[in-house]
Amino acid sequence: MxxxxxxxxxxxxxxxxxxxxxxxxxxxxIVKSAQDAASRADWVIEGDVNNTFKMNSTPGRIDVSIENAKVVFESEKSPKFFTAVLQTDSCFPNAITTLWGKPADKIIGKRMRFYGTKLTSGRGRRFFFMQPAEQAMPSMPVTRxxxxxxxxxxxxxxxxxxxxxxxxxxxxxxxxxxxxxxxxxxxxxxxxxxxxxxxxxxxxxxxxxxxxxxxxxxxxxxxxxxxxxxxxxxxxxxxxxxxxxxxxxxxxxxxxxxxxxxxxxxxxxxxxxxxxxxxxxxxxxxxxxxxxxxxxxx
Structure with a gap:
């Protein structure tokens, strides 16, 4: 083996x-609920959404710009929180229909909670689940x-x-x-x-x-x-x-x-x-x- x-x-x-x-x-x-997301996330970040946009290099993904970011959870501490832009993961459902154009108006200006994957090789952070920050925070696993x-x-x-x-x-x-x-x-x-x-x-x-x-x-x-x-x-x-x-x-x-x-x-x-x-x-x-x-x- x-x-x-x-x-x-x-x-x-x-x-x-x-x-x-x-x-x-x-x-x-794979992720059906906030608790599912919490059990799989490398990090959880809250922030006030101020814009969504697309990069020419990744036209199928949506980038979300946030302000007043707060790291709620990290499985591995980063040297610093250096970015206020989070990108949708390929496993985030319906990114285009929920975060682009008029549908994005529903979250712009609101404080949201993002659950995601920490990538290496300079590819930043990608999120696979999102919920309003006002909703209850699910329990995070003690041992991952x-x-x-x-x-x-x-x-x-x-x-x-x-x-x-x-x-x-x-x-x-x-x-x-x-x-x-x-x-x-x-x-x-x-x-x-x-x-x-x-x-x-x-x-x-x-x-x-x-x-x-x-x-x-x-x-x-x-x-x-x-x-x-x-x-x-x-x-x-x-x-x-x-x-x-x-x-x-x-x-x-x-x-x-x-x-x-x-x-x-x-x-x-x-x-x-x-x-x-x-x-x-x-x-x-x-x-x-x-x-x-x-x-x-x-």
Whole structure:
């Protein structure tokens, strides 16, 4: 398990992949309430909204300018609060229809509370949930990142007619379809704690779905943030979220093992989906899109 996870976490040698379809649940459905937002937020900021606008570099996003900002919560303290502009996250629902044009008039001049993700690589702060500051503040989790080494029995699955099964990460709170046998693992020890579902198909290829919570020391989140800004990054949108498609060799395999991956951030953490195959094995890749698209959030 450790070898495969480390390999995927370190391999961001990007290459072209076929587009991944948009179906099943979207990341915009992950946060359903202020309490959901509080349990996933890296920070909570209140401010008086004075304008909304679009940047030419990110025309699909809405930037919100605020005054009299107050940091209500931070999972990791910043050196200083240096910005009065917050940008909508890709998982913020209906940004254009709620924060642009006449709809924006409803919040301009009002004090709002924003819940969001702290990004690295100079990309600032993005929010995935917003509510009037006058509403009650939900309780913030005391502990944001707890992992303990666990391996769960294979009883949380629903078999399909073609030999695949829908399996669920007990601690990670997500599900996905897997071929053949699988493992439901929480990795707590070492430098890269995460929640993992791992399966093997009849060709010996490994199918991986890994989720790491956001917060201080999030290795997957930091790697994703730094990679998506690179000029040669192969970016796409997956289930509403910004994503990066990757291709690389497993270290120590002499090029015999290849990883086909998809990385993306959602409210509360970072996902990595991957198919590890022998370099000349193509049959497993016929099911890559099915595997990726079958992911659902809780």
């Amino acid at each position: 450790k070898i495969l996870y480390v390999a995927l976490a370190s391999l961001f040698f990007t290459a072209s992949h076929s587009a991944v379809g948009q179906n099943n649940s979207s990341c915009t459905a 990142k707890e992992y303990a080494d666990k391996k769960y029995p294979h009883d949380a699955l629903t078999a399909t007619q073609d030999g695949w099964s829908r399996v669920r990460s007990t601690d990670g709170h997500f599900s996905i379809e897997m071929p053949g046998s699988f493992e439901d693992i929480t990795k707590g020890s070492g430098e890269q704690p995460a929640f993992m579902l791992r399966g093997t198909d009849r060709y010996g290829s490994t199918f991986l779905a890994v989720f790491e919570r956001s917060g201080p020391g999030s290795g997957m989140g930091g790697t994703f943030d730094s990679t998506i800004t690179k000029p040669d990054a192969k970016t796409l949108t997956f289930k509403g979220a910004d994503a990066v498609s990757t291709l690389g060799e497993i270290p120590g395999s002499n090029g015999e093992k290849v990883t086909h991956g998809l990385w993306f951030r959602v409210p509360g953490g970072t996902f990595m989906l991957g198919v590890v195959t022998d370099k000349d094995q193509k049959e497993s890749l016929k099911f890559q899109e099915r595997f990726f698209n079958s992911l659902t959030f809780e």
